[in-house]
Amino acid sequence: xxxxxxxxxxxxxxxxxxxxxxxxxxxxxxxxxxxxxxxxxxxxxxxxxxxxxxxxxxxxxxxxxxxxxxxxxxxxxxxxxxxxxxxxxxxxxxxxxxxxxxxxxxxxxxxxxxxxxxxxxxxxxxxxxxxxxxxxxxxxxxxxxxxxx
DNA sequence: TCATAATACCGGA
DNA sequence: TCCGGTATTATGA
Numbered sequence: 001x002x003x004x005x006x007x008x009x010x011x012x013x014x015x016x017x018x019x020x021x022x023x024x025x026x027x028x029x030x031x032x033x034x035x036x037x038x039x040x041x042x043x044x045x046x047x048x049x050x051x052x053x054x055x056x057x058x059x060x061x062x063x064x065x066x067x068x069x070x071x072x073x074x075x076x077x078x079x080x081x082x083x084x085x086x087x088x089x090x091x092x093x094x095x096x097x098x099x100x101x102x103x104x105x106x107x108x109x110x111x112x113x114x115x116x117x118x119x120x121x122x123x124x125x126x127x128x129x130x131x132x133x134x135x136x137x138x139x140x141x142x143x144x145x146x147x148x149x
Numbered sequence: 150t151c152a153t154a155a156t157a158c159c160g161g162a
Numbered sequence: 163t164c165c166g167g168t169a170t171t172a173t174g175a
């Protein structure tokens with residue numbers, strides 16, 4: 001029996017839902033609440049996310065379960081090293097992991113855990129680049145971290 | 150500015 | 163396998 005619940009945090013930008021499977025975050029959704037999953041307030045996920053959106057927590061760290069290809073894991077691991085409040089371009093990340101900017105964009109789109117893997121800190125060389133949940137979220141998050149564009 | 154190619158990878162058929 | 167589709171970028175007119 002696998003237990004899956006979601007914990008929903010109301011933020012200034014909208015609802016943030018963390019999908020939790022056996023004590024580990026498996027998916028985070030910005031602006032969307034899952035209809036078919038029971039909701040519960042689960043710590044530490046709830047507290048950390050809430051604290052992050054209040055600007056008090058700068059490092060998001062809790063148990064997660066990520067599955068991806070070797071390539072995806074490599075990119076995600078690298079993106080996770082980008083500090084709070086700073087950004088990299090798709091090209092810069094690509095250079096580090098030895099791939100192409102386009103492939104980095106793909107890896108970002110496939111990222112199941114935004115916030116934990118701070119894909120909003122990866123932007124295009126000229127401009128914001130894209131963002132699955134909606135560009136507003138990317139702007140919200142960057143503004144929250146004090147990044148001005 | 151605008152079109153176009155190069156590029157590395159994913160996912161469906 | 164092959165092929166279309168990317169949250170890109172560099173280049174040329």
